[in-house]
Amino acid sequence: MTWQVHRLAPALAEGAPDADTATWIRAMMAAFLGPRPGPEEMATIAASFAGQRLRGVYETADTSPVATLRSWDTAMTVPGGEVAADAISSIGVRATHRRRGLLRALLVDDLAEAVRAGTPVAALTSTQGSLYERFGFGLAAWTRSLTLDTRAARFRDAAPTGRLRMLDPSGFAPVAGPIQDRARRRHPGSMDRSAPSWHALITGGVYDSSPRSAVAWADATGRPAGYVVYGVAESWWGTGSATLAVHDLQATTPESYRELWRHLASLDLVGEVGWANASLDEPLPWLLTDHRAVSSGGPRDMLWLRVLDVPAALGARRYPVTDRIVLRVHDPDRHASGCWALDTTDQVTPAVTATTDTPDVEMDAAALGSLYLGGVDPRVLARAGRLSEHSPGAAGRLARLFAAPGVPWNGIRF
Ligand SMILES: CC(C)(COP(=O)(O)OP(=O)(O)OC[C@H]1O[C@@H](n2cnc3c(N)ncnc32)[C@H](O)[C@@H]1OP(=O)(O)O)[C@@H](O)C(=O)NCCC(=O)NCCS
Structure with a gap:
């Protein structure tokens, strides 16, 4: 069977993905063992791809792709500045078509386009640790998990400051966007978020439909300086003590960081707060009178970076x-x-x-990618x-x- 790489622009017609976008989404979800999305989820996913590039490998006799790749332009923080990056995701190959060079064909095509566009670096995260070095990507940033035992947590600084405010989904991105944009300057490898990715963060997207809460913290002048998005990972029904999962926490000042964690630690019915995607330098244990209230796992690889220019x-x-x-x-x-x-x-x-x-x-090239952000x-x-x-x-x-x-x-x- 012969096949070809095709590029398509994700498109919505009257709120629903067009036929090509819909088959592409189904193929990608299947490769990642995801659920079969219904019409509403299809529309949400397609909307979240606005402005991005979709690639598929198509066999001549099939209108559904047998392999997928998605990429978009983003700004990535680097020491002392930022760089334009080609962010790559959704690389999936149909179970019957693996190990025939389809991932390679898609990635080579995408990187060639990024080079033509003058994009200096490409970045991705990976489901497996040994996939991308052969394509010049080097491991450049890590993450780790944190778990706070809220019943053991005592803050050194006893008195709360500032003001917390619940944000509803429609008011979330306008408040959180400028905070994330300031906070991400501290960490090389951080990226800006697109508008649809804000929507997915607050709603959970298609993979997680459990309700999420967003809370912003503002200082005495009323200026928002940090936010946290969290949801229930495990309810209290069975154990009497719920576990919360942090989905994002961004703080531009030490005070906002402390008060957001104090908020999480003070919630009724909650025994643990976990954050699967924390940075390696979280100050949380240093805020507490007993650092053993925080346990951590990892580090795990997070960001793979490829220098193109x-x-x-x-x-x-x-x-x-x-x-x-x-x-x-x-x-x-x-x-x-x-x-x-x-x-x-x-x-x-x-x-x-x-x-x-x-x-x-x-x-x-992979070693250069690992060095670039200064983490190795x-x-x-x-x-x-x-x-x-x-x-x-x-x-x-x-x-x-x-x-x-x-x-x-x-x-x-x-
Ligand atoms: C991982 C996946 C994308 C690989 O696709 P593929 O089309 O089989 O890969 P290719 O045939 O193009 O292989 C390219 C190279 O990667 C290697 N490779 C492929 N899968 C690999 C794996 N799971 N582990 C290690 N190496 C792998 C191949 O041996 C080949 O190496 P070579 O070119 O040096 O000989 C595919 O198996 C898949 O869709 N997996 C499930 C979803 C997923 O995990 N996607 C990755 C997201 S980051």
Whole structure:
């Protein structure tokens, strides 16, 4: 059977997805073992794809795709700034068509388009740990889970401050959007959220229809500085003590962070609050008189990053020290291949140029992706044989150059 990659723009006609979008959604949901969406869910999913790119692999005799991929343009925080990124998701292959190169065909096509568009990096999250390195993606950000035992939690700072306000779904995004936009600057790897993704966050989308609550915290001047979205993961009916799940928590000030957690810890009928997608540097245990009220799991891999344009990607971030270092990068797909001089003498505008100079360090594109946000120490990669030093101390120089002011994290599930 012959097949071809086709691109389509998701489309709604009178509130329902058009035929191509509908077959694409069904194929993607089936590949992820998801539920068969009804008309209302189909409309919600299709609306959440507005402005995004859908790709499918189609066999000549079939109008339903046998493989899917979705991508969109996003802004990603990098140390000292942000970079345009190709966010990739929904890669799924029909169970009968695996291991025939369909994932490869879709991804290669998508990355080629991102390169043509001048997008410096691509990013994705993965269901499995060994899939994407072969395509030049390096693990760049992690997440971990936190569980707060609310009955044991005592806050060092006893008196609540500010004001909490419940947000209804229609008023949620206008309040939460500006907060997330400020909060995400602290974590390299964080992305902006599209309007439909706000809707999915507050409603639970198609995978989770249990009710969600959104609470914003405002300081004494009335300015909202943080929000949390949570829902019931396990009711109190059986045990007398419910478990809540945090779906997102963004705080722009230490005070808003503390008061949002105080709110979660103070809810009646609740014994535990879990957050599956916390950053590695959550201050929560330090707010409490007994850090054992918080337990954690992980870390787990979260964000995989692929550099497509070395000068644009390295030029988009800032570096804490001045140096000039030459990196040789190997890339089987050639996007990042070459010998590159990174010169940070001008800290505002780092210069990244192709060079014939002898390299100080050598690595593959995936290793460069791992280093880019500053979450991995190049000396560790050197010890693992993933990076070669050609001048003494080069990995240490690279570590000082790439050090980031914040811990890489991507708070958005995509
Ligand atoms: C994972 C999945 C997308 C792979 O699709 P596929 O079409 O079988 O992959 P391809 O045939 O294009 O394989 C591409 C490469 O990845 C490798 N690969 C594929 N699936 C793999 C797996 N599960 N684990 C490790 N390697 C895998 C192949 O061996 C091949 O390697 P090579 O090119 O170096 O020889 C598919 O099995 C699937 O839909 N799984 C369920 C949904 C899912 O988990 N999607 C991934 C979302 S991040």
